[in-house]
Amino acid sequence: MANTQMERRSARVRRHIRSVAGERPRLSVFRSSKHIYAQVIDDAAGRTVAAASSLEKDLKASLKTGADKAAAEAIGKLVAERALAAGVKAVVFDRGPYLFHGRVKALADGAREGGLDF
Incomplete structure (x- = not known):
């Protein structure tokens, strides 16, 4: 069973994260x-x-689209706020098979602004 390039990259990132x-x-x-x-x-x-x-209704109304850097940054801030409320301050970032640029980087920056430490 041949792995695709994305599956191999995701497994490599996950192995490093562990x-x-x-x-x-x-x-x-x-x-x-x-x-x-x-x-x-x-x-x-x-x-x-x-x-x-x-996809969340309250956020969807304020965003132009769910597929741009502004949306990614807003999601990063929101997940950071929810994680802090649950008592999580430090995390490790799992980018999965995606390269760390564009929307993925914007989400990470938003989470850092929201108070998560990584």
Whole structure:
């Protein structure tokens, strides 16, 4: 069974994250052509601590589209706010198979502005 380039990159990033994460949960990003999603996942407990996406009704009305840097930054700030409310201050960033630029970088910058440490 041949792995695609994206699957191999995602596995490589996840393997590195596991080695450096320690007790910190991971901030995982999924990017589609129309929306962006973020989750703070506690792998030790196997549960999602906080989540946000550009599909949420209150956010969707204020965004021009769910697929631009402004939307990604807003999602980053929102997921950071929810993670802080759940008691998570430090995370490790899981970019998955995506390169760290554009919308993924904007989401990371928004999460840092929101108060998450990574």
